[in-house]
Amino acid sequence: MDKNKKNFWDDYRFEFNLYINENIICQRKFNIKNYNKKVLKSLELKEMIDNITGVNNNAIGDSGILPKYLKKQCRNVSWKHYRPWKLTDNRNAKSVFENEDIFTFEVKVDNRVVAKSSFSGNWFQTDVRYAVDVRKIIPDIISELEYYMSMDEYTIV
Numbered sequence: 001m002d003k004n005k006k007n008f009w010d011d012y013r014f015e016f017n018l019y020i021n022e023n024i025i026c027q028r029k030f031n032i033k034n035y036n037k038k039v040l041k042s043l044e045l046k047e048m049i050d051n052i053t054g055v056n057n058n059a060i061g062d063s064g065i066l067p068k069y070l071k072k073q074c075r076n077v078s079w080k081h082y083r084p085w086k087l088t089d090n091r092n093a094k095s096v097f098e099n100e101d102i103f104t105f106e107v108k109v110d111n112r113v114v115a116k117s118s119f120s121g122n123w124f125q126t127d128v129r130y131a132v133d134v135r136k137i138i139p140d141i142i143s144e145l146e147y148y149m150s151m152d153e154y155t156i157v
Contacts, residue, residue, distance in 0.1 A: 014149070015108040016141060018066070018134060019067055020121060021101055026134050028114040030142050042154035051144055053105045053117040065144065066105065067119060069137050073128045097122050107145065127136050 012029035021147060028083035039045055063071065106113050121129040133134040134141075 001152065013110050014145070015111075016145065017104075017106050018132075019106075020129065020132065022104070025132050028138060028157040030140065032146050032149050036150055036152070036154070038154045038156065040114055041156055043157055044148050044151060044154050047120075048049070048144060049105070049107070049115050049117045051148075052139070052141060053103070053119055055119050065137055065140050066103065066134070067123075069134065070121075070124045070128060070132070074125045077094070077125055079130055092122050103129075116134070130142035 011041070013035075014032055015027065015029045016025060017027045043124075050064060052064045053066050054062075055067050096098070096120065102105055102118050103121045106112065106116040106117045
């Protein structure tokens with residue numbers, strides 16, 4: 001292999017990663033046009049992360065892109081397995097938070113973590129959180145990151 005030839009992905013400065021219990025689920029590298037480095041010291045960085053991973057972002061209880069998607073997947077799985085005639089015995093049911101699964105989302109610029117957030121995966125069914133497929137929402141996540149990281153003005157902390 002030619003040492004002068006660089007990796008195709010080296011041209012991409014930005015990256016996001018999604019983990020469950022420190023095991024990687026998704027990693028994407030991308031570019032941002034008109035990147036403004038002032039975002040790294042702004043309040044908008046927190047707002048950006050909340051819009052992606054927040055579970056209850058405001059008084060209305062709106063969720064971020066990831067929790068909203070996982071909730072939708074749970075609804076689909078529940079209806080798929082819905083059996084109204086089947087009785088269940090819940091007398092020996094365990095707490096869903098006995099063994100907690102943590103989702104972690106991080107944003108990197110030039111291989112340096114600039115934003116990171118975590119939320120509990122135990123709010124979602126096990127068959128959803130252990131088979132996460134976020135391919136459908138990757139464009140939404142990247143759009144959110146692009147929007148916040150290329151703004152003209154920021155509220156500097």
